[in-house]
Amino acid sequence: GEILVMASSPSYDPDKLVGRDLGNNYMELLRNPRHPLFNRAVMSRYPPGSTFKAVTGLIGLEEGVSRPEDYHPCSGGYTVGRGVKCHTHYSPMNLVQATANSCNAYFCYVFRDILDNRQYGGVAKGGFDMWYDYVRSFGFGRKLESDFWDELAGYVPTKEFYDRRYRSRWNSLTVISLAIGQGELGVTPLQLANLGATIANRGYYYIPHVVKKIAGHDSIDARFYRKNYTKVNPKYFEPIVEGMWEGVNVAGTGGRASVPGLNICGKTGTAQNPNGADHSTFLCFAPRYDPKIVVSVYVEHGGFGGSAAAPIASLLIEQYLTDTIRRPELVRQMKEMTIAYPMYDKRGK
Incomplete structure (x- = not known):
C-alpha cells in the first residue's frame, strides 16, 4: 500500500508559486488548457479498458459461471x-489464454453469464446488483481513503442509472461494453494500481498511502494497516496471475514489458476514446511469486496498451528491482515518443 512514486503530466515548476509573481503565475497555470495543476493520478476518471478484464474473469470464477478450463470462440469479436x-x-x-491475449469475446461471454445468472433472477432483478457489489469490493466507484485529500471516487454505474437511461428496458447485451472496461466505467490510475496490488496479494489490498511514518507519532492511521478483502476467494486469482505472466513472458499483448529474470506479470489495456487516439494503459507487478512492486501507467492518446504504457511500466520495475536500466534504447524510444493530442481552443475545449 505504500506509494513509492506518483507522477502526473504535464506538470509545472513549483518555484513559480512563490514570490511576488505567485498570483499571476497561478492564474496562468489555471488557464492552461492542459491543466497542469490537475493531478491525473488521483483525480482523472478514465475507462480502464482491458485491464478490467481481470475483474470480469475473477467474478465469473467466484460465481461458478466460469471455469479456467472453459473455452470460448472469437471470430473477430463477440x-x-x-x-x-x-x-x-x-x-x-x-x-x-484470453487474459494473456486480451480476447474481448471471451470476457463478453463470461460477463453475460454473470449478469444473466438465474440464481439472481437475471440482470434486472439481481444480477447487475451482484456484479456491482463485486466491482466495488475491488475499490472501484468509491474513494480508497488514501492520504491524498483530492482523491476522487471514479464511477461504476448502478442499475438505477440504466433504468433511468433506458426506461427499465435493458439487458446484459445493452451494457456488454462493461465486460472489457468500457462504457460508463471510470477509474483513477491509483485505483488501477490498487487492482494490481490486489491481484499480486491474491485477494486483498492495503489502502494506498504516501506517508510512511510521522515524527513524534507511534504510527500512521490504523486504516492503512488493515487488509481489505475482495469478495473473490484467493484461490481464484492464480489463473489470472498465470495469464498476466504469459501475456508478458510467453506470447501475448504485453511482450514489450518483458525483462528476463524479473517475472513481470502484466495486463494491457487499450481504452477507446471518442476524442482522438485510444488511451494506452498497463497494469503489472513483479516478481510473480514474491511481489515487491506494482506499477500502473496510463498514457492519454497513447494507442495500444502494449505500445506506450507497457514499456514505461517495465522500465520502472526494472529500475526498482535491479537499481539499473539495461535497455537504454527503450528509454530513448519512450522519451522520443510522439503523441497526437487533440487541439484545444482558449476555453480548453
Whole structure:
C-alpha cells in the first residue's frame, strides 16, 4: 500500500508559486488548457479498458459461471447483438489464454453469464446488483481513503442509472461494453494500481498511502494497516496471475514489458476514446511469486496498451528491482515518443 512514486503530466515548476509573481503565475497555470495543476493520478476518471478484464474473469470464477478450463470462440469479436470487435488471434481460448491475449469475446461471454445468472433472477432483478457489489469490493466507484485529500471516487454505474437511461428496458447485451472496461466505467490510475496490488496479494489490498511514518507519532492511521478483502476467494486469482505472466513472458499483448529474470506479470489495456487516439494503459507487478512492486501507467492518446504504457511500466520495475536500466534504447524510444493530442481552443475545449 505504500506509494513509492506518483507522477502526473504535464506538470509545472513549483518555484513559480512563490514570490511576488505567485498570483499571476497561478492564474496562468489555471488557464492552461492542459491543466497542469490537475493531478491525473488521483483525480482523472478514465475507462480502464482491458485491464478490467481481470475483474470480469475473477467474478465469473467466484460465481461458478466460469471455469479456467472453459473455452470460448472469437471470430473477430463477440458477434451477439451489436457485437464487440476484437483483434486477430487464434481461437478458441481458455481463461489464461484470453487474459494473456486480451480476447474481448471471451470476457463478453463470461460477463453475460454473470449478469444473466438465474440464481439472481437475471440482470434486472439481481444480477447487475451482484456484479456491482463485486466491482466495488475491488475499490472501484468509491474513494480508497488514501492520504491524498483530492482523491476522487471514479464511477461504476448502478442499475438505477440504466433504468433511468433506458426506461427499465435493458439487458446484459445493452451494457456488454462493461465486460472489457468500457462504457460508463471510470477509474483513477491509483485505483488501477490498487487492482494490481490486489491481484499480486491474491485477494486483498492495503489502502494506498504516501506517508510512511510521522515524527513524534507511534504510527500512521490504523486504516492503512488493515487488509481489505475482495469478495473473490484467493484461490481464484492464480489463473489470472498465470495469464498476466504469459501475456508478458510467453506470447501475448504485453511482450514489450518483458525483462528476463524479473517475472513481470502484466495486463494491457487499450481504452477507446471518442476524442482522438485510444488511451494506452498497463497494469503489472513483479516478481510473480514474491511481489515487491506494482506499477500502473496510463498514457492519454497513447494507442495500444502494449505500445506506450507497457514499456514505461517495465522500465520502472526494472529500475526498482535491479537499481539499473539495461535497455537504454527503450528509454530513448519512450522519451522520443510522439503523441497526437487533440487541439484545444482558449476555453480548453
